[in-house]
Amino acid sequence: MATLPKILISTLVFVLLGILVFAVAFLLIVKITPFSIRKEIEEDQNTALAIVIGSVILGLAWIISAAIHG
Template sequence: MEYLNFKLVISSVLYSVLGIIILMLSFFIIDKLTPGTLWKEIIVEHNVALAIMGAAFMIAVALIISSAIHG
């Protein structure tokens, strides 16, 4: 049990949840700033370019969040 530090496990889970919340919030903000609905354009209209742009945005924000958490 000395190898498992519960304080580190709890902080890792907390930072992960916080990062996911920030990522979803930033996607929601981008969705409101762009014309139309991103989800509808990607799912209904099958807009591949917009899906790639959304994926690139999420990867970029995830990298920023992870570097901010790790210091």
């Protein structure tokens, strides 16, 4: 039980770090695209772009998870 607070703090730090890295990577993707991703998916109903963005999100999540896990 004595190590529980230490484990919880390290888990919280890694969660926050993972979310931060994910947010920065996603913002970078949004900035480098020459069009509005939101407009293409919501207004133009571009399903292919939605699938690509979903794949990018999953890929980023797996990479961050693997990096944190070690």
